[in-house]
Amino acid sequence: MDFKEPPTLCDTAIQCLLHHEPLAIQALQEIPGELFVPLFTAALKGRHEKILSAMVKSWPFFCLHVGPLSMQEAQPTLWKVMVESLFPAENPAFRSPKLRILDLTQHPGCKTKCPVITTTCKPCVRSCAYSERSLMKVQSQCSNSSSESEGQSPKTTMELLVSLSLDRSFRENEYFALLLSKVEQSLGSLHLCCRDLRIKNLSECRSALSHLDLKCVSHLAVVKASLISVLSLLEQAVNLDSLSLSKITCRSFNGRAFRNFLSQLSCKDHLKELSLSSFCLTDHLEHVLRVLPADLDFLQLPFCELSYSDFKFLSQCPQANHLKLLDISNNSICWEDCEPFYCLLENLSGTLQHLAINHCLLTDATLSILAPALSRCSHLRLFSFSSNPITMPMLRRILEYLTPMTQLKYVIYPIPVHCYERWHGRCSLDPQKLGAVNAQLKIMLQEAEREDMRWITYTG
Ligand SMILES: [Zn+2]
Ligand SMILES: [Zn+2]
Structure with a gap:
């Protein structure tokens, strides 16, 4: 099988593999790395869960981004299959995985895998730059010290990039429960990196937030909360590109909460998108905009x-x-x-x-x-x-x-x-x-x- 053959032949080979799941899974040991991306794309499109699972377990590259592949309908099931496949037990049936970053966010700006660039110390465009548990931080900590602490070795550390929507029902949300169980199972080597966070009814989601490092969040949306409760989020979410606040109650523009809100906004140096909806600002827009x-x-x-x-x-x-x-x-x-x-x-x-x-x-x-x-x-x-x-x-x-x-x-x-x-x-x-x-x-x-x-x- 040669990747340089005409695409139609490549497509035929992939379709043939997809129709023989056990054969496809076995073939993952031998097929050239170049075939992984088109096979993954086709398996995702055709919802071949077993093949997807096996591919995550044997992914031969540093990162895997699903963002460029739009899969609105099947997302929850397929994302679950992929997360479940992280940290497999030692199994000789799978080639040793090289995957360090699984990116399940809808970010259209990158390819399914990043090209290998040896001149930069950042092997993936979407790798986390902020959390203490990020791959980059762990790598630099380990290169500065001779001993590797348990669960903090760059060889085992992984990042799982997700978008999360938390509301009243998050406790029943199987996907969120799975993410937390994987973090637990990893004994500290999996960094759950939430880039896009939506919260509805903030007061009921506090416990869920304690599992996340809000420094990683670039897009934050909060619906229904008091301004005072939003402040604690803004204090931690220091790297926001986009902030959306809807139905936020603010008792007084002269109060401490509003002043603290302005001072939090003034620290958001990278903010590019601001949405304030159902947020009565009559004669006070100036105060908000001036600090941005x-x-x-x-x-x-x-x-x-x-x-x-x-x-x-x-x-x-x-x-x-x-x-x-x-x-x-x-x-x-x-x-x-x-x-x-x-x-x-x-x-x-x-x-x-x-x-x-x-x-x-x-x-x-x-x-x-x-x-x-x-x-x-x-x-x-x-x-x-x-x-x-x-x-x-x-x-x-x-x-x-x-x-x-x-x-x-x-x-x-x-x-x-x-x-x-x-x-x-x-x-x-x-x-x-x-x-x-x-x-x-x-x-x-x-x-x-x-x-x-x-x-x-x-x-x-
Ligand atoms: Zn990448
Ligand atoms: Zn992170």
Whole structure:
């Protein structure tokens, strides 16, 4: 079997192996290493659990990343199979495993295995750089001392990279229980490295958190908690790229909790994405944004009850000057003076790719002022402005502004007010009128030769 043969032959060989599981498992001892990645990909796709298990046990490379292989449906079962296969008992049927990093996170930025680079001391792009139990730290500790402590030898230390979602039911979560039992079984040589952590109902997940090193977390999302309880997480999660807080209660902007929150945020030097949702910040956005690093990529502030002065600050602060994504949906933007919002769009014209301003009470008058600035956002790919009370002539005008924007592929538009008997409360939508609106938009897109641009709306 030669890897240099045409791919079709390689595919045929792999399919043949997959149809004979015992043969495939036996063949893992002899097949060339180059065949492991395509065989693993095919086994994952075909959900061949036994082969996957055997492959993890005999993986001939340093790392294995499943991120590039999208497997939404079968994930829980297959991830379990792979985790169960870690630390097999000594078995001559398997070639001695070289696997040190099993990465079960959905990170699309790396290949199934990292190429071997001898010039750098970091053999895997995703290896943990923060925890005391990480492979790199253990390696450097052992090279500094002559003796290797039990369970802390670089030859046996492994990293298991995971994304975790903790809620009330985590105790019944078999996957989480399996992860903990593997950590226990490893006697200290398995580092459970959680990169993406979602917590719902924080107060009930405290015990689960004690098993994790929050220094490893790069993406943290917390839903439903008091600000004071979030602080202890932020204190430990010092390496965040992305923070999402939703339904967080804060008693007072003058209290110690809010001041500590700001001081925790000011330490997040790598933060690129911030999402605060259902977090009432009226007239206080300035305090939050000021402490963040300049040039955030993503800023999401839905349901934050933003005021005119919040928008004014947003249009002036360096933190929101290079955004790629801005979501300010569900904030009322019904002021006569739209200049701050206009300036904000002008500032973002060179970077903005995704803009969401749904449910903002935007009227024809406001949109006609904003449209010229919007049309200068030449990198915009998605524009969502559903559920705003605008008329059909305005919708047509907006379409005319947007069709020359060649990068823009998705527009989520509001149903014009004439389609409803009463717009407030969205009562009695007339499907015929909506059908006529869709037909008109379609003709306009054809005339502008922009059939590649999708215009969709929500009727719910
Ligand atoms: Zn790697
Ligand atoms: Zn780690």
